[in-house]
Amino acid sequence: MTDNDTREPDLPQVSAPLGEGTAGAVSEPLEKVAHSVPWSAREIWLAAALPGAILVILSMLILIGGDILHWSHTELDASAILFGPSLAFAGWLLLVRGRGTGRKELGLQAFQLRGSMLVPMLLVVDFIFVLAYTGLLDMYGALPFTKATETLPLAVINSVLVAPVCEEFFYRALLFIGLRRYYGPRRAAVFSAAVFAIYHLDPLFFVPLFISGIVLASLLDATGSIWPSILLHAAWNTWIEMGEAGFWIVALIAFLTMAVVAISPLWFAVHRFWQRAAGGPPSPPP
Numbered sequence: 001m002t003d004n005d006t007r008e009p010d011l012p013q014v015s016a017p018l019g020e021g022t023a024g025a026v027s028e029p030l031e032k033v034a035h036s037v038p039w040s041a042r043e044i045w046l047a048a049a050l051p052g053a054i055l056v057i058l059s060m061l062i063l064i065g066g067d068i069l070h071w072s073h074t075e076l077d078a079s080a081i082l083f084g085p086s087l088a089f090a091g092w093l094l095l096v097r098g099r100g101t102g103r104k105e106l107g108l109q110a111f112q113l114r115g116s117m118l119v120p121m122l123l124v125v126d127f128i129f130v131l132a133y134t135g136l137l138d139m140y141g142a143l144p145f146t147k148a149t150e151t152l153p154l155a156v157i158n159s160v161l162v163a164p165v166c167e168e169f170f171y172r173a174l175l176f177i178g179l180r181r182y183y184g185p186r187r188a189a190v191f192s193a194a195v196f197a198i199y200h201l202d203p204l205f206f207v208p209l210f211i212s213g214i215v216l217a218s219l220l221d222a223t224g225s226i227w228p229s230i231l232l233h234a235a236w237n238t239w240i241e242m243g244e245a246g247f248w249i250v251a252l253i254a255f256l257t258m259a260v261v262a263i264s265p266l267w268f269a270v271h272r273f274w275q276r277a278a279g280g281p282p283s284p285p286p
Contacts, residue, residue, distance in 0.1 A: 030107075030177065030180065030185070030220070030221055030224050036104075036105060037101070037105050037177060037178055037181055038099045038100070038101065038105075039095050039099075039174075039178045039181075041182045043094065043095060043178075044095075044174075044175065044178040044179055044182075046094070047091055047094050047095055047170075047174060047175060047178070048175060048191075048195050050087065050090050050091060050094065050170075051087055051170075051195070051199035052199065054083065054086050054087055054090060055083070055199070055201070058079075058082060058083060058086065062079050078154050080158065081154060081157070081158040081162060084158065084162045084163045084165075084166030084167060085162065085166055087166055087167070087170050088165075088166040088169045088170055091169065091170045091174045095174050095178070096174075105177065106169070106173045106174075106177070106226065107172065107173045107177060107220055107224065107225055107226030107227075107229075108173075108225075108226060108227075109224060109225050110225060111223055111225045111227055111228055126211055126212055126215045129208065129211060130208045130211075130212070133205075133207065133208055137204070142204065144204070155241070156241050159237040159238075159240070159241050160234050160237050160238050160241065161234070163233070163237060164230045164231075164233035164234040164237060165230055167196070167233065168216065168226055168229045168230045168233055169226070171192055171195065171196045171213065171216075172192065172216055172217055172220050172226060172229050173220075173226050175191075175192040175195060176188050176189065176192040176217045176220060176221075177220075179191050179192055180221070185217075185221050188217070189213075189214045189217035189218060189221070190214065192213060192217055193209075193210050193211075193212075193213025193214045193216075193217060194210060194213070196209060196210075196212075196213035197209035197210040197213055212236065215232075216229045216232060216233060217229075219232060
């Protein structure tokens with residue numbers, strides 16, 4: 001094999017992180033990582049079809065198994081917990097196994113604060129938008145009625161623990177980082193968020209899911225780590241589960257607390273800027 005056979009293909013250079021203009025001076029944690037992933041564009045788009053294939057296969061197995069084993073409606077609902085692990089395992093088989101992919105290529109690195117000043121505002125805007133969107137649906141009687149079921153404990157485990165880890169691994173660590181290599185951070189965030197929203201199979205909430213997918217991708221892009229996205233996803237699902245269980249007051253308090261915590265770095269930055277502006281230019285050294 002010659003040197004030309006092992007050379008990396010020419011790829012478009014990405015000059016700015018997601019949400020950062022050309023004037024931004026913040027370096028990009030994922031810049032080198034995105035250009036070192038070993039996946040081709042064809043493999044990434046093939047991976048984007050995995051959720052649909054897994055949904056079809058699991059649905060058939062569950063229906064057949066339910067008929068043979070005579071599962072109840074509760075047991076059929078509980079089987080939904082299989083989707084996340086199946087998705088993560090299929091993505092690992094297709095894009096990670098045998099590729100020599102390291103932790104950095106999957107975003108499994110320490111949290112970095114560089115370039116994350118936009119993230120708190122995105123989080124607050126995302127929460128406020130979903131609240132407004134849900135209120136609009138409720139105003140017109142389009143909000144679906146939900147109630148606690150016998151599968152609530154398992155649903156909480158799936159929503160708060162299993163889904164955030166598995167979905168962030170697949171949609172962000174694999175799809176977003178892979179697409180980012182070929183299309184840049186902005187288009188990669190849009191493409192991965194669209195896939196994320198489509199496969200939730202909830203047309204009524206496609207727009208909030210799409211926006212949430214962009215926020216989660218921007219969080220990974222800004223910090224270089226998948227862990228903040230997993231924690232945000234888990235916190236978001238916890239808030240949803242509390243609301244669906246009827247604990248709206250607790251959910252509202254949790255949202256307001258998170259909003260204050262999320263926006264506090266922005267107020268700190270404004271305060272520091274105001275202090276510098278009020279103090280004028282620094283005096284020359286003696």
